[in-house]
Amino acid sequence: MSMLEVRDLHVSYGAIHAVQGVSFDLNEGETVALIGSNGAGKSTILRTISGLEHAKSGSIKFQGSELTKMKAHKIVELGIAHVPEGRRVFPGMTVRENLLMGANLVKDKEKIRLTLEHVFEIFPRLKEREKQPAGTLSGGEQQMLALGRALMTDGSLLMLDEPSMGLAPIVVEDIFRVIKKINEAGTSILLIEQNAFLALQTADRAYVLETGKISMHGDAKDLLKDPRVKEAYLGA
Amino acid sequence: MASILQYLVYGLQLGSVYALLALGYTMVYGIVRMLNVAHGDFLMIGAFGTYFISKLFTNMVVDGTYPVIAVVAIILIAMVLTGSIAVAVEAIAYRPLRNKPRMIALITAVGVSMFLENFPRALPFIGPNPRSFPTLFITEHFTVAGASVTNVQIIMIVFAIVTMTALYLVVNRTKIGSQMRAVSMDRDAALLMGVNVNQVISITFFVGGALAAVSGICYASAYPQVDVYMGSWLGNMSFVAAVLGGIGDIRGAMLGGFILGIAQILATAVNSTFGYAVGFIILIVILLVKPAGIMGKTTIEKV
Numbered sequence: 001m002s003m004l005e006v007r008d009l010h011v012s013y014g015a016i017h018a019v020q021g022v023s024f025d026l027n028e029g030e031t032v033a034l035i036g037s038n039g040a041g042k043s044t045i046l047r048t049i050s051g052l053e054h055a056k057s058g059s060i061k062f063q064g065s066e067l068t069k070m071k072a073h074k075i076v077e078l079g080i081a082h083v084p085e086g087r088r089v090f091p092g093m094t095v096r097e098n099l100l101m102g103a104n105l106v107k108d109k110e111k112i113r114l115t116l117e118h119v120f121e122i123f124p125r126l127k128e129r130e131k132q133p134a135g136t137l138s139g140g141e142q143q144m145l146a147l148g149r150a151l152m153t154d155g156s157l158l159m160l161d162e163p164s165m166g167l168a169p170i171v172v173e174d175i176f177r178v179i180k181k182i183n184e185a186g187t188s189i190l191l192i193e194q195n196a197f198l199a200l201q202t203a204d205r206a207y208v209l210e211t212g213k214i215s216m217h218g219d220a221k222d223l224l225k226d227p228r229v230k231e232a233y234l235g236a
Numbered sequence: 237m238a239s240i241l242q243y244l245v246y247g248l249q250l251g252s253v254y255a256l257l258a259l260g261y262t263m264v265y266g267i268v269r270m271l272n273v274a275h276g277d278f279l280m281i282g283a284f285g286t287y288f289i290s291k292l293f294t295n296m297v298v299d300g301t302y303p304v305i306a307v308v309a310i311i312l313i314a315m316v317l318t319g320s321i322a323v324a325v326e327a328i329a330y331r332p333l334r335n336k337p338r339m340i341a342l343i344t345a346v347g348v349s350m351f352l353e354n355f356p357r358a359l360p361f362i363g364p365n366p367r368s369f370p371t372l373f374i375t376e377h378f379t380v381a382g383a384s385v386t387n388v389q390i391i392m393i394v395f396a397i398v399t400m401t402a403l404y405l406v407v408n409r410t411k412i413g414s415q416m417r418a419v420s421m422d423r424d425a426a427l428l429m430g431v432n433v434n435q436v437i438s439i440t441f442f443v444g445g446a447l448a449a450v451s452g453i454c455y456a457s458a459y460p461q462v463d464v465y466m467g468s469w470l471g472n473m474s475f476v477a478a479v480l481g482g483i484g485d486i487r488g489a490m491l492g493g494f495i496l497g498i499a500q501i502l503a504t505a506v507n508s509t510f511g512y513a514v515g516f517i518i519l520i521v522i523l524l525v526k527p528a529g530i531m532g533k534t535t536i537e538k539v
């Protein structure tokens with residue numbers, strides 16, 4: 001049984017029909033990528049899964065629970081961590097406060113301490129800047145913080161919205177290395193990327209979105225070689 | 237010299253009323269980015285609530301005043317009542333408009349304010365006429381360095397400072413406090429951390445309403461008269477206090493409240509018609525010189 005099951009999802013903003021009948025699955029332990037150009041509806045799908053937007057119709061099932069009618073804060077409780085587009089760290093809080101905010105729903109103090117240590121191990125840079133306000137960090141550091149904060153929620157599915165956006169290539173490499181590590185440690189990942197090459201290299205499977213609809217899907221390796229994908233998204 | 241000290245005492249007294257009211261203004265603004273113009277009317281509800289609640293306790297009156305336990309009960313009931321009304325106002329009038337342009341919420345707040353002032357005015361048991369506020373505390377006078385001070389003034393000022401310190405610590409040191417700060421910085425991101433945003437906003441309105449009630453009790457104890465419009469101009473003044481201190485900042489609201497209270501008393505001493513105007517002169521000056529307020533800082537944020 002798949003961990004996340006999206007069926008015939010429709011989402012609109014006023015007159016704009018942003019997501020038009022999208023269906024896809026994600027199995028436990030997988031990394032699945034949604035690729036597609038700007039405005040294809042990728043972010044909207046993630047925001048609807050998290051409960052930040054409401055579906056017009058269709059269903060989203062996570063480990064058997066229906067999410068479309070659920071409040072956002074309840075969805076987090078089920079174990080879905082979402083790193084939103086543009087990082088969205090709390091600028092006036094310190095790095096440490098941001099990370100502890102991630103553990104907002106975790107009751108076990110010892111567990112919070114251990115996860116915090118683990119995050120600092122993955123991102124030693126965050127440890128160095130522990131007391132610094134998040135608003136003063138560089139873009140790359142903010143992305144690390146956003147990832148770390150999502151890890152603190154202790155979810156079993158991590159959704160990443162454009163983790164490479166606006167970052168220097170060397171930082172992007174670092175971030176994607178960490179994403180792979182997180183997946184190897186057992187967390188399932190749903191990844192959105194405009195950088196299709198990067199996404200297909202990281203993911204097990206991928207879906208290609210075009211103006212609100214899925215136009216192709218398959219193993220990431222196969223899509224990487226597919227001439228249509230190459231032409232439209234890989235610039236080759 | 238003695239008279240300056242005397243003005244200072246009056247100024248601090250009035251300042252604590254402004255500060256308590258400005259706190260609610262500033263907290264609500266901080267968390268929903270909305271000027272709750274009706275906030276001053278919560279003060280009136282608190283004062284009227286106290287007036288009616290104290291009627292229920294009349295059989296406990298001894299020598300024209302209430303025993304301490306009754307006073308504490310009256311104040312607590314008034315705080316809970318006003319806080320609950322504030323929560324209801326948010327849920328009914330503001331929540332449905334939360335994702336609409338800010339101007340819509342502002343206009344709605346003006347409407348709420350008109351309703352809160354005029355609906356009680358139409359109720360037969362409240363009506364348009366001022367009522368005299370019951371004596372909750374027996375006033376005792378002291379003379380300190382030539383200035384006359386009453387126990388009521390001391391209670392008010394100390395209570396205001398203790399409340400504000402407690403609130404500052406709650407916002408900066410506790411879990412609900414960090415949830416409030418998270419919501420104020422980025423509501424969507426707070427939702428993604430599992431923060432129940434509606435609940436946090438309700439709690440903020442409750443605290444704001446309860447503090448407005450205390451502010452109303454303080455004011456009415458000093459100037460023992462209540463009427464349905466009293467919250468309107470006190471609300472305006474506390475708005476000026478919040479902007480002066482830096483809107484959204486708790487320490488700023490407190491500082492702005494005391495500065496404004498002292499300034500108004502001093503101005504009134506010079507010319508009795510000048511008191512209310514000084515608030516707006518301060519507002520104009522602060523907007524020209526330091527629009528972010530005394531404690532407000534331009535936030536540095538890398539994108």
